[in-house]
Amino acid sequence: MKITPLAADSFGARSMATIVETPDVSVLIDPSVRLGPFRYDLRPHPTEKARQKELWQAIRTASKDADVLTVSHYHYDHHNPDVPSIFRGKIAFLKDGKFHINRSQRQRAGAFVRAIKKYPKEMQAADGNQMDFGGTELLFSPALPHGYDDQLGYVVMTRIAHGDEVFVHTADVLGPPLKEHLSFLIDAQPTILYVDGPMTHMPDNYPEEHTKRSLSHLQRILRTTNVRTLILDHHILRDRGWRARMEPVFQAGKEHDVAVLTAAEFAGQPISQLEANRDVLYGFEPRP
Template sequence: MKITPIAFESLGVRSQATLIETKDLRVLVDPAISLAPRRYNLPPHQREVGRLTELAKVLVDVTKDVDVIIVSHYHYDHHDPGYVIPTDIYKNKLVFIKDPQNMINNSQKYRRAPRFLRSIKDKPSKIEIADGKTLELGRTTISFSPAVPHGADERLGYVIQVAISDKDSTVLFTSDIEGAPKDVHLKFTKEKMPKTIIIDGPLSYLLGRVLKEEELEKSIRNMEEIVKNGLETVIIDHHVLRDINYAEVLKPVYDIAKDLGVRVTTAAEYLNLEPLILEARRKELFKEDNRPARIPRGLANLLSAGEG
């Protein structure tokens, strides 16, 4: 099995786009890329815009040869109704989606999911609701969790987790569980016993605003529990990489992983690249170059549509 992170915070953008290749199947999870509309009360820097443009081209190119596309929920850094990534990527693909009607918040149920489904209408070879299902495609098994909360606050909605197995190994993609602050976030991992897990990490950069100290502590404890679950590799990237001090936040997880011989890495480091932290360095970037970014129309529309 081959795992290729396409776009993540450690690669310079908001995303969890991941390509997973088994011996007979190419699966793309959450093919979307976004930026923070505002951070430190600043708009995106030109370096962020340039990186998004670059990775969007990579993502579109990757989709040409994939068999399956999965959408874990309807935040704009996980799906795109055509703002930045053209919906033609869904042509003739087998598409699995988070249930757009059940276990979903109002924003996604009445606005984002319907808009997305209209935008890809008649393009996929088939669209299936994925929640809680398991299917065999050749020698590959794809399993989806029931919907679980998008972190500690269920008002943010629900996501589906994905496990992909090729008989030799299993990779599990948690989607936006915000580092597992609830015990229900661990259930699917314990059932599937993956060798590799891709997890987003806690919203530590919003500590004291949308994340409570006790929720962060619970999240770290549960991530420690995940590391103890027989894993070989843990890719921690997405929400927590929006915190310039992410390594300090995750230190208890790194320490336990080291003791157990488990590799903990960002998406960039998994690809043998240096992390490219841009959003968390936005103030610094504007000090270096204060010129306003040239934002393409599609990206401008995406940013005006709101975060996530």
């Protein structure tokens, strides 16, 4: 199984776009990349805009080789309604747009399905769904809350299994802070797990107790599953101090022989935290 992160916060823009290739099938998860509209009251820096363009090109190129395109939920860093043609001839698994969804994402889901409708050869709701491709099993979790409650709607996690290898992509669970996130992840028995991490850069919207719970859930996964690689990225990489915040997870990784790293490092590239350093990009002193 070959796992290639195509864009991520550690690459310099908001995304968890990943292509997973097995001898049976090639699955592109969440083909989109966006920039945080405001950070430190600043709009995206030209460096970020240039990076976003490059990363979108990489996603677009990879989409040509994919058999399956998936959308975990309808935030714009996970689906791109502007270029529906990437779905041409693909099997599309999309988060259900009618059930377990909040109002804003229901509207976006409707618009998205209308935009891409004529392109895919097959379109299915992802929630709790499953499909076999030869020796590869593609499975989606039921709808799970986007964070510690369902105010931001729901997401589906993606699980791809081939032989002894199991890749799980959480999408935006913001942690994982909830027991229901944890139980899906433990049942899924990942060998490679990609999580988005707690939202430590927005303490007003994301109370500390949820960071604590997320850390303890991640430690528990490292302790009790066969996971060998933990990719931490997306929300947690929006915090300049993310390494210190995640120290207990790095420690657990050492104890249980699990590599803990960002998507950029997993892809053999240096970390490029552009949004977290937007103030510095504009020439300001780094804010605390």
